[in-house]
Amino acid sequence: MAHPARRHLLMAGASLGLFAVAPVRAATAKRTEPFPLEAVTLKDSIWKRAVDRNAQYLLELEPDRFLHNFRTSAGLPPKGAVYGGWEAMGIAGHSLGHYLSACSLMLAQTHDARFRQRINYMIDELAACQAAHGDGYVGGTTVDRDGKTVDGKIVFEEVRAHTISSHGFDLNGGWVPLYTWHKVHQGLLDAHQYADNAKALDVAVKMSDYLIGVLGGLSDDEMQQVLACEHGGLNETFAETYARTGQKRFLDMSERLYHKAILLPLSQGRDELAGKHANTQIPKLIGLARLYELTHETGYRDTSSFFWDTVVHHHSYVIGGNADSEHFGPADVISPYITDKTCEGCNSYNMLKLTRHLYQWTPDARWFDYYERTHLNHIMAQQDPDTGLFVYFMPLYPGSQRVYSTKFDSFWCCVGTGMESHAKHGDSIYWRNGDTVFVNLFIPSQLNWTEKRTKIDLDTRFPDDETVTLTVTPPANGAEFELALRLPGWCAKPSLSVNGKSIAILPRDGYARLNRRWKAGDTVVIILPQSLRVEATPDDARRIAYLKGPMVMAADMGASNTGEAPRAPVLVGDDALTLIEPATLTLSAQPQALPLKPYYAQYQRRSAAYFPLFTAEQWRAEQAVWTAKEAAQRDLEARTIDDFHFGEMQPERDHGFDTDIGEVASRAGRAGRWIMWTNGKYMAFNMQAEPGAVLQITYWGQDTHKSFDIEVNGKLLTHETLAFDPVADFRTVDYALPPDAIENGKLHVRFVTQNSDLALFEARTLRAGPAKKA
Numbered sequence: 001m002a003h004p005a006r007r008h009l010l011m012a013g014a015s016l017g018l019f020a021v022a023p024v025r026a027a028t029a030k031r032t033e034p035f036p037l038e039a040v041t042l043k044d045s046i047w048k049r050a051v052d053r054n055a056q057y058l059l060e061l062e063p064d065r066f067l068h069n070f071r072t073s074a075g076l077p078p079k080g081a082v083y084g085g086w087e088a089m090g091i092a093g094h095s096l097g098h099y100l101s102a103c104s105l106m107l108a109q110t111h112d113a114r115f116r117q118r119i120n121y122m123i124d125e126l127a128a129c130q131a132a133h134g135d136g137y138v139g140g141t142t143v144d145r146d147g148k149t150v151d152g153k154i155v156f157e158e159v160r161a162h163t164i165s166s167h168g169f170d171l172n173g174g175w176v177p178l179y180t181w182h183k184v185h186q187g188l189l190d191a192h193q194y195a196d197n198a199k200a201l202d203v204a205v206k207m208s209d210y211l212i213g214v215l216g217g218l219s220d221d222e223m224q225q226v227l228a229c230e231h232g233g234l235n236e237t238f239a240e241t242y243a244r245t246g247q248k249r250f251l252d253m254s255e256r257l258y259h260k261a262i263l264l265p266l267s268q269g270r271d272e273l274a275g276k277h278a279n280t281q282i283p284k285l286i287g288l289a290r291l292y293e294l295t296h297e298t299g300y301r302d303t304s305s306f307f308w309d310t311v312v313h314h315h316s317y318v319i320g321g322n323a324d325s326e327h328f329g330p331a332d333v334i335s336p337y338i339t340d341k342t343c344e345g346c347n348s349y350n351m352l353k354l355t356r357h358l359y360q361w362t363p364d365a366r367w368f369d370y371y372e373r374t375h376l377n378h379i380m381a382q383q384d385p386d387t388g389l390f391v392y393f394m395p396l397y398p399g400s401q402r403v404y405s406t407k408f409d410s411f412w413c414c415v416g417t418g419m420e421s422h423a424k425h426g427d428s429i430y431w432r433n434g435d436t437v438f439v440n441l442f443i444p445s446q447l448n449w450t451e452k453r454t455k456i457d458l459d460t461r462f463p464d465d466e467t468v469t470l471t472v473t474p475p476a477n478g479a480e481f482e483l484a485l486r487l488p489g490w491c492a493k494p495s496l497s498v499n500g501k502s503i504a505i506l507p508r509d510g511y512a513r514l515n516r517r518w519k520a521g522d523t524v525v526i527i528l529p530q531s532l533r534v535e536a537t538p539d540d541a542r543r544i545a546y547l548k549g550p551m552v553m554a555a556d557m558g559a560s561n562t563g564e565a566p567r568a569p570v571l572v573g574d575d576a577l578t579l580i581e582p583a584t585l586t587l588s589a590q591p592q593a594l595p596l597k598p599y600y601a602q603y604q605r606r607s608a609a610y611f612p613l614f615t616a617e618q619w620r621a622e623q624a625v626w627t628a629k630e631a632a633q634r635d636l637e638a639r640t641i642d643d644f645h646f647g648e649m650q651p652e653r654d655h656g657f658d659t660d661i662g663e664v665a666s667r668a669g670r671a672g673r674w675i676m677w678t679n680g681k682y683m684a685f686n687m688q689a690e691p692g693a694v695l696q697i698t699y700w701g702q703d704t705h706k707s708f709d710i711e712v713n714g715k716l717l718t719h720e721t722l723a724f725d726p727v728a729d730f731r732t733v734d735y736a737l738p739p740d741a742i743e744n745g746k747l748h749v750r751f752v753t754q755n756s757d758l759a760l761f762e763a764r765t766l767r768a769g770p771a772k773k774a
Contacts, residue, residue, distance in 0.1 A: 040426035043444035054422035057388035069140030074132035084409030090175035093140025097183030098416030104194035105423035136210030182232030235287030278323035289357035320374025340395035345414035365510025390418035398568035398608035401560035484511035554599035642688035647671030672761035698762035701727035
């Protein structure tokens with residue numbers, strides 16, 4: 001397959017303060033590869049505790065509930081009720097794929113036989129569903145037709161018949177059916193790899209042949225129409241199916257799944273990502289990376305490498321994540337997009353997968369500066385260690401709070417990738433190339449290198465401590481190999497000793513290398529001093545974040561779910577580092593001093609990761625603006641009869657909140673409720689009111705052109721289409737209430753979507769009178 005541009009990777013000008021390395025080399029017969037996940041045993045640490053908590057959650061979930069739609073589609077009686085959230089919608093089935101992958105990874109990571117039992121059961125069930133269809137199809141998606149919910153297989157058969165339409169997230173009205181297909185396909189491949197389940201590969205092959213029958217007869221233009229719908233990493237799973245079977249039809253289909261609108265500009269070295277849905281694109285590049293490994297076609301290599309460089313260095317936040325409200329913004333513009341919908345979990349999950357591919361081709365340690373940053377500050381922040389539940393967007397707005405999934409009624413995409421991420425924390429610590437062992441992450445663990453009959457123990461309290469100790473246990477006659485320890489880019493003065501004797505560090509490719517014949521009890525100690533530093537956004541030198549070693553340090557602004565967020569901290573001074581009290585890491589901020597703590601660990605806390613930095617003169621002007629805002633807020637409070645904050649438990653109970661599908665949401669430090677794009681779905685609640693009152697609703701300022709009905713006490717108040725100018729802030733709209741709308745001092749308010757999505761953050765009833773704009 002020809003590509004018009006052959007670009008080499010140049011990782012420079014890093015907005016994340018990362019690195020530049022030499023161009024990637026062509027694939028060779030011996031690539032650097034991770035040790036098998038089953039060879040790594042985690043020791044007590046935040047990572048092991050995350051895996052253990054995730055295992056508990058996975059075992060609470062019921063395979064039969066995930067299989068409900070699959071059995072129904074096959075004409076078989078379901079054995080369990082369908083789960084809620086996304087599993088009760090058209091995307092149903094994607095979670096089964098993620099769950100299969102998570103159980104497979106968990107089996108390899110923990111060797112817990114209960115996961116093998118679940119994997120084998122689900123594969124047997126999927127095989128039975130596939131046999132009942134008789135044509136290789138197996139799926140759980142649904143689609144709404146003529147007011148009824150029907151089996152999603154109809155969408156695939158329509159495509160086979162050359163009937164194709166898409167608006168980005170749908171295919172013939174079905175919600176991303178190919179995306180869901182990819183998740184199931186990947187789950188089968190993971191079950192084959194980690195659980196050694198041969199039947200899983202058989203089901204995957206038959207699935208693949210069914211889809212080849214659907215897509216194989218399409219023209220190139222028709223294929224591009226299909227690919228306009230989000231399809232996950234379908235090119236990757238077809239490439240991997242080829243790698244497992246050697247059957248070229250799967251490779252041919254993988255190469256046909258080339259979305260030109262996205263991939264051609266990237267292949268020509270053009271960043272046209274602004275406004276694009278981020279996680280729709282990242283898996284396509286993982287697929288190209290896998291294709292390069294199988295075909296040695298350098299265009300695939302260069303495109304995936306350019307994409308990685310573009311996203312990491314020009315579209316990423318300080319925690320390593322990317323995108324706002326699921327979409328890329330303009331290159332090198334971060335400061336206007338520091339909101340509560342930054343850094344979707346799936347994006348970082350997939351960027352780490354892509355990084356693993358690129359590292360294998362050029363094993364420079366500094367790839368793992370990005371990997372470590374994102375893994376620690378985003379992935380480890382995503383899971384609540386108490387409940388095992390997951391965050392969709394990782395909020396960076398000052399005073400923001402994390403919104404976690406529910407156990408059985410969310411099943412967002414980020415729940416699926418979260419289940420996988422926290423089942424495999426041992427998968428990228430140790431890598432090998434011949435007789436060289438690379439240690440890339442400092443996670444307490446033991447490596448069992450079976451070929452060398454050698455164990456390597458890594459012990460540390462990292463990231464809370466700077467000392468990492470490795471103990472080698474070879475066979476009685478010793479073992480000769482090279483141990484390569486990553487030297488992090490954030491560490492200026494590492495030190496190294498072997499058996500208590502200091503060793504000079506002579507870095508090569510970012511590693512301290514020790515090549516010797518190892519004897520039992522040999523001990524290596526590497527000390528990695530962590531200094532505090534400041535990193536600015538690429539577009540605003542005075543919007544800064546703090547880091548200590550690999551950790552983003554954020555202001556602790558108090559407990560979550562305590563009403564309104566406190567005032568955002570402001571820094572006044574010429575040097576941001578002088579505003580920190582070193583002994584206690586207390587930040588001298590306006591309006592009050594705040595402690596700096598690791599961002600990832602502020603699970604149930606409001607936090608601020610970015611801070612505006614003003615000179616004294618600038619702050620004098622800004623302080624006046626803040627005073628005016630506070631005066632307007634006091635006026636608003638004086639006029640308020642009742643105030644209801646969506647997305648908060650007690651206020652929702654107090655106001656009788658009800659919805660048929662609305663999810664908890666969050667923006668700019670405030671909780672809310674959100675209904676995704678749909679028709680006829682509702683949110684309803686009760687408010688206290690007085691004669692002459694006004695109903696005020698708070699929307700997000702970028703949610704323009706949303707259409708919905710507002711009903712009060714069963715009567716239509718207005719058909720609304722939001723028409724304000726888009727702005728990344730909250731906007732309020734006042735609705736006059738007719739005299740007969742208030743019954744016994746109360747209102748029953750109901751919002752109903754009209755072919756639109758809808759997000760609500762606050763409702764107030766106000767006494768008449770002009771309110772000052774807040």
